[in-house]
Amino acid sequence: MSVVFLSTGPPTGICRGHTVTLTELKLCAVDVEKLRSVAKKLNVVVDEKEEEHYRHLLNGLDATNKQIAELPAYVDPRLLPCPSTLPRSYEKLGGTREKNPLNTWSHQTSIHSSSPTDERLKGKTVAVKDNVSIAGVPLTGGTFPELLTGKSEYPIPEIDAVAVKRVLESAATVRGSANCEHFSMSPLSFTSASGPVHNAWLHGYTTGGSSSGCAAIVAATQVRKWRRKHGLSPIDAELGEGVDMAIGGDQGGSVRIPASYAGIYGLKPTHGLIPYTGIISLLPLVDHIGPMTTSLQDNMTLLSVLAGYDGIDPRCTPETPLRKNVPDYAGLLRSWTQQKEAKGEWTPQASGRGLRVGVITESLGVLGLSDEVKAVLEAAIAQFKAIGADIQEASIPMHLVGPSIWTIATRSDVTPAQFDQKAFEVLNKHNPAVVNMFFNSTFLNELPNANAMIAKALTHVQELRAAYDEVLKDFDVLLTPINPRVGSKHPEYDMNAGEKMEPAIGATLNTCQFNVTGHPALSMPAGWGKIPDGLGMLPVGMQLVAKRFDDLSLYKAAAAWEVAGKGLDKWNGQAN
Incomplete structure (x- = not known):
């Protein structure tokens, strides 16, 4: 019956x-x-x-x-690894000092396709943040397996993230996964379950987070190139293996912040331009992945490979181009520079003619912005003026409210799969920021007006977007600092939560706004700053922001600025 x-x-x-x-x-x-x-x-x-x-x-x-x-698990066949990339194997590097001196690598592989569909990335090596699925390779999310899945072993995905499939289709070699911070929840690089990830320019100092391993792996290649250029002796044993490019994730600044500390180029593209399919999510509203590279050229090429609708990711919108319509960013920039060359404008005195650059006034007044970083930004502004750009102040009062909007709009959804006393003790030791996030989420969700406040914050997301859009009617790009301070020393593990969290305070005050509004933002090297507790120097980045789906303008402004001198070439000869 x-x-x-x-x-x-x-x-x-x-x-x-x-x-x-x-x-x-x-x-x-x-x-x-x-x-x-x-x-x-x-x-x-x-x-x-x-x-x-x-x-x-x-x-x-x-x-x-x-x-x-009772239904069997479903695997979308579009995400299964291409047979031309099989078989696969991996080596877990973890904290092995000899092979992994910066603690950048999580698992190393060497995956390539025997039948790529194009050769845009031929000869290039790529690493991906360890929240990105590579079929057959353990996925850690920067944390311990018990906290990730409740089991003693890390999950091994059956699928390739869309980003992984696309770089393999374009003839790149995927060299493996890069360490990241616990649950992708730290702007500094001492919180990974495998231990601190070191800055390639100065061991023992932060390389930023949460895409820390990606930044340091690419920076290892950058340091090698830079030392050769400046006639300095090689330090290969201190760097370990590097790659040409990496794919990082960004929910509040996690591509741009480490790119700035590492002296490389990191793009948080327009939200929805690159599919997030096959990647551990924090919240679809703010989930982004983006290219991290040693050069603008590689950044543009990798963006063209990664971008475009995949038919799966709901973060994509009707504005997301089909893959066949994705711009050739490098080709378009080349055409633009050729036009300027024909007019005699591609010079250190004229490369910026026609560019309108707005310096967000409020970005220079955020909490904790150091004199060292301000000095680098002032020099960058002067360089834009020197190349003939129309550079002006642009006041956006809501920029200072943006971090609060980002926090309330996103924090209530940050809930752990499991959280108990044991988990608290582990996370309190390794990453108090995660504990803080979980406490924040619980606190917000228990407020009597929780739903109303979250809904209100989401309406202000639209107001914040409109505020930037309005100003961008008058400018091609907006300019801000990224990290408020020069890179700090890694804290000791026996420090209390307050001492560990202190260097991270204010780290996202100029970055997280653009995660909720969706505007593209590029971190690029702007100069050098003295470390706060020693005599060494570390890179300082600047952030360029453009209209949504106008990522090309970021590259134009960055390329024009560099005609008068690249940020890393502003070194004063002081060795670390």
Whole structure:
């Protein structure tokens, strides 16, 4: 005997016409006490004469849930690894000093396609943040497996993230996964489960987070090139293997902040331009991945490879171009520079003619912005003037409110898969920022006006976007600092939570706004600054922001600025 539930929609919990046997109902039956418990959580008392009806309806939901639970896991065939990239193997490097002196690598591979569809990345090596799925390679999310899945082993994905598939299709070699910070929740690089990730320019100092390994792996290649250019002796043993480019993730600044500390180029593209499919998500509203490279040329090429609608990721919008319509950013920049060359404008005195650059006034007044960073930004502004750009101050008062909007719009959804005393003790030792996030989320969700405040913050996201859009009517790009201070020393593990968190305070005050508004933002090397607790020097970056889906303008402004001298070439000869 069986019972057929004829449901009109999800509230009654079962598909129209689905047949559930009485045996199944007994296995998943909801009793009256369960109904009363559900009602109590909603501060409701159900009249006894109505209880049986609502219990009956909950039974339908329970049966529906059971049906879904019994379905086999589904793997979208579009994400399965291409046979031309198989077989695969990997080596776990973890904290092995000899092979991994900067602690940049999580797992090393050497994956390439024997039948790529194009050769845009031929000869290039690529690493991906360790929240990006590579089929057959463990995925750590920068944390311990027990905190990630509740098991003692890391999951091994069956799929390649869309970003991985695309670089393989373009003839790159994927060299493996790069360490990242616990749950991608730190702007500094001491919180990974495998230990601190070191700055390639100065061991023992932060390289920023949460795409820390990506930044340091690319910077290892950058340091080698830079030392050769300046006639300095090689330090290969201190750097380990580097790569040409990496794919980092950014929810509040996690591509741009480490790119700035590492002296490389890091792009947070327009939201939805690059699919996020196959990557551990924090929140779709702010999830981005982007290229991290040693040069603008490589950054543009990698963006063209990665961008375009994939038919899967809901972060993509009607504005996201189909892959066949993705701009050739490098080609378009080349055409633009050739036009300027023909007019005699591609010189240190004229490369910026026609560019309109707005310096966000409020960005120079954020909490904790150091004199060292201000000096680098002032010199960068002077260089824009020197190349003939029209550079002016642009006041956007909401820029200072942006971090609060970002926080309330996103923080309530940051909830752990599991969190108990043991997890607290582990995270308190390694990354208090994660504990703070979980406490924040719980606190916000328990406020009596929680839903109203989150909804209000989301409306202000639109107001914030409109504020930038309005100013961008008058400018091609906006300019801000990125990190408020020059890179700091890694804290000691026996420090308390306050001491560990202190260097991170204010780190995202000029970056997180553009995660909720979706505007593209590029971090590029602008100069050097003295470290706060020693005699060494570390790179300082600047941020360029453009209209949504006008990522090309970032590259134009950056290339024009560098005609008068690249940021890393402003070295004063002081060795670290």
